[in-house]
Amino acid sequence: MSEAAKERPLTGDLRPDGAALSLKEYEAAGGYSAIRTALGKMSPAGVTELVKTANLRGRGGAGFPTGVKWALVPMGPDAPRPKYLVVNADEMEPGTFKDRLLLEGNPHQLIEGVILAAFAIQAETSYIFLRGEYTVAEERILRAIDEARAAGYLGENILGSGFTLHLYLHMSIGRYICGEETALLNALEGKRATPRTKPPFPQISGLWGKPTIVNNVETLSNLPHIVNRGVEWFKGLSRTPNGGTKLFGVSGKVKRPGLWELPLGTTIREILDLAGGMRDGHTLRAIIPGGASTDFVGPEHLDVQMDFDTVGKVGSRMGTGTMIVLDDKTCPVGMVHNLIQFFAQESCGWCTPCRDGLPWIQKVMAAIENGEGRPEDLDMLRGHTKSLGMGLTFCALAPGAMAPLGSALVRFKDEFDRHIRDKRCAWR
């Protein structure tokens, strides 16, 4: 392992030219030694226990502890078969561009993570569910799967361990809702991607009713490093009790938008500094910390540490860790209108509050932005942030849409009022 990879295990060994690490290069950086250790010397329960103790939390947005999730999968000779390990590589949350780097830059790291997770839950089949627009990743993953199979890392009796895993790439044909793990399973089965009732959770009844784990690309890419270097090292990477590093990104009107692997618990201010601060002539107004489904935070929150627990204390979420910056030259109402337009279009249509509520909100937002809003519209919007809240719709898409709206109605109350009073958008 290189010096850089000791602090930045996910990205320290990436090639500067952006090409994917070949099998040889990945092996030279210590790649595929973790499966030798795990398949050769550890039990499946031992791998799960290791990941639990490392306190690895899911990087798909919700932050659920990975080892805890795996431990719910039925094990032993009586467990239903086949079992599945599914990679969520759908990455469609607006403002999110982190998994792309790992998929394009180091597909073997992901594949090794897949083998480790599949071994832990004793799955014999695995699918990578990749969004259709990621065409570069598609080519590189297909090639990496071929290389790994030829080297004996995939297929029957991997490295003589008796463990068998078949890995396939599935290309998605669109729609944000596919990222929701039960909708993803329906899409994989060749159906419309509507979410399923939970419980039963996929760990018990997932793909074709069989035990299934769905994990995010970044989550899985951490696994080889945890096995290779151990729990204490992994915990030490973080500045908070959440283990490990995190890919953090910044987009919007900053000097150097980008993506960095940093300790969990890095502050928003430090991340913005890496992005070079605001562009000249622009002032920071607010930040959406982790993809479209998270509440706005403000300049008063710059010293908040980005991890799964701390951001929650100021009323938002770390989400995907890729923040979107709002500057003073951009209309907050227009920005929220854009977000709502996204969610309204991507509603899968399964449940009424979301299917009918989001387009209604979108129309009202458009009216306000176009100077045709009425004061009572704001009460209607506030009412919707309650009636589309967590637990009141079939899945988390609608509550996710209400996060930026609800926080904007408080934080930018004056701007909403001004649009309605002046009958126009002051930024146009």
Add this chain to the structure above:
Amino acid sequence: MLTEDIKKEIDSHIHEPQHRAAACTEALRIVQRHRGWIDDESIREVAAYLGMSSHELDSVATFFNLIHRRPVGRHVIRICASVSCWVMGYDALRDGLLKHLGVGMGQTTPDGRFTVVPNQCLGCCDHAPALMIDRDLHRDVNLAALKELLEPYR
């Protein structure tokens, strides 16, 4: 009629023989790559090949945005309409592109060369605004250089 080549390609996505229908989204992608879009005849053929009813397959084909159930031009431009690109100038880029091509959103140029559709976040928000033409991603798109950008796509 699905050609033998197309059938072979579809077969390579049937990983578990008891679940043939699971290959239907991949099959739609493959047929669309060969025929440009998915017409009713394609729906019937693919459904029959995978043991589904055509209504079942059409309910899938109409759900997902990367499948075209209407004819499109030789090249499809997917312009990112999501939040980071919006902050970085989506409105102006969209208007400029449509004006340059002389079409509205969702329409095809009269010479059949381009169809323009909006797309959700393309996952390169640090290089906004972005768009895709066919399988190619274009980042930090500059309105002034549109002509050169489109040139290779004949």
